[in-house]
Amino acid sequence: xxxxxxxxxxxxxxxxxxxxxxxxxxxxxxxxxxxxxxxxxxxxxxxxxxxxxxxxxxxxxxxxxxxxxxxxxxxxxxxxxxxxxxxxxxxxxxxxxxxxxxxxxxxxxxxxxxxxxxxxxxx
Amino acid sequence: xxxxxxxxxxxxxxxxxxxxxxxxxxxxxxxxxxxxxxxxxxxxxxxxxxxxxxxxxxxxxxxxxxxxxxxxxxxxxxxxxxxxxxxxxxxxxxxxxxxxxxxxxxxxxxxxxxxxxxxxxxxxxxxxxxxxxxxxxxxxxxxxxxxxxxxxxxxxxxxxxxxxxxxxxxxxxxxxxxxxxxxxxxxxxxxxxxxxxxxxxxxxxxxxxxxxxxxxxxxxxxxxxxxxxxxxxxxxxxxxxxxxxxxxxxxxxxxxxxxxxxxxxxxxxxxxxxxx
Numbered sequence: 001x002x003x004x005x006x007x008x009x010x011x012x013x014x015x016x017x018x019x020x021x022x023x024x025x026x027x028x029x030x031x032x033x034x035x036x037x038x039x040x041x042x043x044x045x046x047x048x049x050x051x052x053x054x055x056x057x058x059x060x061x062x063x064x065x066x067x068x069x070x071x072x073x074x075x076x077x078x079x080x081x082x083x084x085x086x087x088x089x090x091x092x093x094x095x096x097x098x099x100x101x102x103x104x105x106x107x108x109x110x111x112x113x114x115x116x117x118x119x120x121x122x123x
Numbered sequence: 124x125x126x127x128x129x130x131x132x133x134x135x136x137x138x139x140x141x142x143x144x145x146x147x148x149x150x151x152x153x154x155x156x157x158x159x160x161x162x163x164x165x166x167x168x169x170x171x172x173x174x175x176x177x178x179x180x181x182x183x184x185x186x187x188x189x190x191x192x193x194x195x196x197x198x199x200x201x202x203x204x205x206x207x208x209x210x211x212x213x214x215x216x217x218x219x220x221x222x223x224x225x226x227x228x229x230x231x232x233x234x235x236x237x238x239x240x241x242x243x244x245x246x247x248x249x250x251x252x253x254x255x256x257x258x259x260x261x262x263x264x265x266x267x268x269x270x271x272x273x274x275x276x277x278x279x280x281x282x283x284x285x286x287x288x289x290x291x292x293x294x295x296x297x298x299x300x301x302x303x304x305x306x307x308x309x310x311x312x313x314x315x316x317x318x319x320x321x322x323x324x325x326x327x328x329x330x331x332x333x334x335x336x337x338x339x340x341x342x343x344x345x346x347x348x349x350x351x352x353x354x355x356x357x358x359x360x361x362x363x364x365x366x367x368x369x370x371x372x373x374x375x376x377x378x379x380x381x382x383x384x385x386x387x388x389x390x391x392x393x394x395x396x397x398x399x
Contacts, residue, residue, distance in 0.1 A: 014345075014346045014349035014350050015349055017349055017350045017351075018348075018349035018350070021176070021179075021181065021350075021351060022176075024182065025176065025181045025182065029218060032219075037190075037219060039185060039186065040186070040190055040195035040196060043196070044195075058197060059197055059199065061197070061200065062199075062200065063185050063186065063196075063200055064183070064185065065182075065183060065184070065185040066182055066183060067181075067182040067183075068182070
């Protein structure tokens with residue numbers, strides 16, 4: 001250890017970042033090793049439910065995941081065709097009565113309603 | 124941005140493990156995207172996914188290459204857009220399935236679909252000459268052979284060149300052969316000077332393929348993988364600059380090779396004992 005290392009001490013050493021990244025990604029991998037890969041099935045079932053009410057284009061379904069230390073977010077964005085807008089609004093309204101949480105769909109620009117299903121999973 | 128490329132599908136391969144295929148794939152794909160080409164880099168190492176870590180997108184993997192092959196997800200759902208670089212996408216592989224999931228028909232379908240959208244498709248091969256490695260090179264137009272100046276790596280590179288010349292699609296269908304270039308990594312000019320390491324020219328003489336680039340041994344490579352950043356983005360490191368030069372040469376630019384002779388160190392850098 002030379003005296004010069006003292007002046008070059010990085011604010012956050014890359015090795016610390018390496019360890020943190022590994023701990024997060026490996027915790028998820030170890031947890032998922034026992035069970036089957038549920039995401040493809042989850043997506044298919046979600047789409048099947050939504051398809052009961054509106055026509056959806058399977059290419060316009062976006063699934064995003066962000067794995068965190070304590071909390072992961074799964075975000076499913078489904079773009080609904082413009083023609084279906086009225087029908088979708090009706091369906092959303094129907095869904096709003098029990099849940100009352102459809103702000104996401106209401107805020108999206110006209111031209112195609114977008115349904116948003118967000119889920120947070122605690123680990 | 125240049126004209127439409129002739130070699131669209133590139134395989135980064137070596138035969139031997141641990142020589143820098145994934146590091147080089149991440150750097151090269153990033154370099155192509157930085158020059159305006161829409162580029163996707165695919166991890167073919169089924170069951171031992173690591174390109175996602177090197178690219179720093181491991182927390183965003185939802186669906187993978189195998190899900191797409193099996194029809195469980197659409198291609199655009201499995202593609203991960205790089206957060207730093209425009210035009211750069213990553214197609215991660217499965218961490219849980221085995222290599223049998225890679226069918227020739229499945230791989231072909233995905234590559235055909237990607238070809239419509241992308242300028243370059245870079246296939247990061249696993250080590251070995253088993254199914255994963257064979258599938259990653261089968262459809263290639265161009266191969267970058269990653270080699271260390273070390274006996275076992277050079278021999279394995281020669282073996283993989285033989286496989287490219289006999290078992291690729293181009294070989295099997297009697298088309299123009301897969302073009303090949305050498306990327307010599309972890310090169311240490313000081314050890315070469317001392318006679319402890321094979322010279323660039325020695326390796327070129329043995330393998331007899333054109334030289335794409337020489338990447339010097341560099342501490343920047345480990346630092347970059349620690350933080351999930353392709354080393355080419357470290358613009359002050361010799362390794363980053365050497366990758367950038369290699370990308371330029373791949374695109375047809377005439378760039379002189381750097382970092383092949385020992386760097387003259389000034390008193391100050393000697394005191395700081397900094398390399399790379």
